[in-house]
Amino acid sequence: MGTRGKKMINQNLDKVQIAYIAGIVDGEGHIALHRQPSKTCTRGFRHRVSVIITNTDYRLMTRLQAWFGGHVGKEQRLLNYRKQCYRWQLMAVNEQCTFLKTIEPFLLLKKKHAQLCLDFLENGGMGYRGTRITDEEFARRDKLSQAIYYLNQRGEGIIWLAAAQQAEETGLKNPGSGAPLQDENEILGQVTTADVFTKL
Secondary structure, rough: EEEOOOOOHHHHOOOOHHHHHHHHHEEEEEEEEEEOOOOOOOOOEEEEEEEEEEEEEEHHHHHHHHHHHHHEEEEEOOOOOOOOOOEEEEEOOHHHHHHHHHHHHOOOOOOOHHHHHHHHHHHOOOOOOOOOOOHHHHHHHHHHHHHHHHHHHOOHHHHHHHHHHHHHHOOOOOOOOOOOOOOOHHHHHHOOHHHHHOOO
C-alpha cells in the first residue's frame, strides 16, 4: 500500500499548525543526509536527504501528504499484536527543502539536523542529475552527512560531538571517557550549526 501526493498547500498553514508539525518531527521524525549507492555516479554513491515521519495514525500521515506532498506507506509490522505503523516520506528535493524551511524556526531537538540538510540542499544538493562536483564539495557533503549521523546517535548528539572534541584535545581514544563535560543545557546553548560542522 502506498499513496503519493503532488499538491502542496502548506502556504495556508498558520504558525500554530507549523509548530505542531515541528513538534511531531522532533518526537517522531527522522532527518538525515545519507550516502546512497548510485551506478551513474563515478564515485559509486551520492548524497541524499531523508525526511521521514512514522506514526500509527493514518489520518496524520495523509494530512501531512496533503500539506507537503510526499509518499505514504505501511511499515512492516514485526509483531502482530502491535498497531500498524505508517510512514510519510518526502522524496523530491524541492519538497524536502520547502518542508524543512517551513518547520526549521519551530524545531527544538532536530533544528541542527534541518539546518545542515538545508545547507546541502541550498548549496548544490538540488542540482541536476549528471552535474559534476569537485572533490572539495564532495568532502564537504560527507562532513555534513557525518555531522547529522552523530546528531542522530544519542538523541541530541551535540553531547557526543562535544565529547569527541574533548577526546581529540586530550588524546583520549574513547569520546566521553575523560573529565566530566559541561551541563547539557550549557553545551546546547553554546554550540551552533557551524560548530557542529567544524568539530568533524
